[in-house]
Amino acid sequence: MMTKSTEAGLLHRRDLDALKWLGGTLAMLGLWLVLYRQLVPFSQWVVSLLPMERNTHLGDAIAFFVYDTPKVLLLLTLVVFAMGVVRSFFSPEKTRALLAGRVEGIGNVLAAGLGTLTPFCSCSAVPLFIGFVSAGVPLGITFSFLIAAPMVNEVALGLLFALVGWKVAVTYLALGLSVAILGGYVIGRLKLESWLEPWVRDIRAGYAELPDQNLALVDRIKAGIEAVKDIVGRVWIWILVGIAAGALIHGYVPADLMARVMGADTWWSVPAAVLLGIPMYTNAVGIIPIVEALIAKGAGLGTTLAFMMSVIALSLPEMIILRKVLSMKLILVFVGVVGTGILVVGYIFNALFH
């Protein structure tokens, strides 16, 4: 009897706890909405305090910065929180178990989809790669995962949706996944297993049986909050730099020059954007304000998004990390296949959104 009543008491307390967390989350969402509604009046008020004309270059740039900074930070917080909750349902180990031994084709589709949802930090890229390949995930399917993970970054996608519009975001999602699926499929067809570094090929590991963590809703909310602390804490500086660059473009770059250099009619602008993007490295999120400003100035959408994909998916630092497990030849194939995919996406976007 005694134990039963304490058990009931414990359960009751846990329910109360869950209610408190749920209520707190709802209250925060309400507060978020109120703040978001105040953005335009707030930025207008701040700009009106500045001792300069609104329609000068500098005034324009500063208005962009003052409006975009709180907006992007607010949106980012919401998107990261939501994704933190969603991602608590996934882990690299679970994903690997789902992908091991899959046939190509359907396996590539699955890998690209899971790549956007599975949480892993970039310092984990090498253990993840070895962990996948050594447990019997085919090379091409592993690549589909590795291409999709940074390129169809859900945070970048959420911001694209909010700042540029849903049509662009949905098309980006579809084409980004296509590049990951087809790129991985092509690499798989080429049968390049022998181009892995020899010691990687020789590892034949099984997978560890991890205790299954049955998370309660409260734990998932906490995971969302952790994600906000971790990701927003890490990328805010990239975002400020990105918005500042966007503000300069917004205020100073003449629209006709932009249309000439990055316009949809300039055929060479897409390959140029891809090449320019490779040595650049920034966080996926930091580049969105730049994308926003470029598009507003009349740059071709395909050209702009090709630049964005190239910066994110073909980054030099990541290739240097992957060099530990891939031969130089395999890295070049990777760059070639993904780069071609991005080119195609760029041209399609330019043709679609004209």
Next chain:
Amino acid sequence: MKDVKILGPGCKRCQATADMVKAEAEKLGVEVAISKVTDYAAIAHYGIASTPGIVIDGKVVHAGGLPKQEAVAGWLKA
């Protein structure tokens, strides 16, 4: 004496995980020998795909991200 291995290439989180296990063991009065496994091949042999991972007495108990403090206490007491 528990043998604790922290698996990871030496990123910030791996260090944080090691510090956490050490502090928790001291708090609980559990004797531990902590070592780090940084070699990629060795990490892969434990069968994990995300780091940091924790192996206690040869058994993988955690993979990916910082563990929760209560969970660490649970593993050390077991």
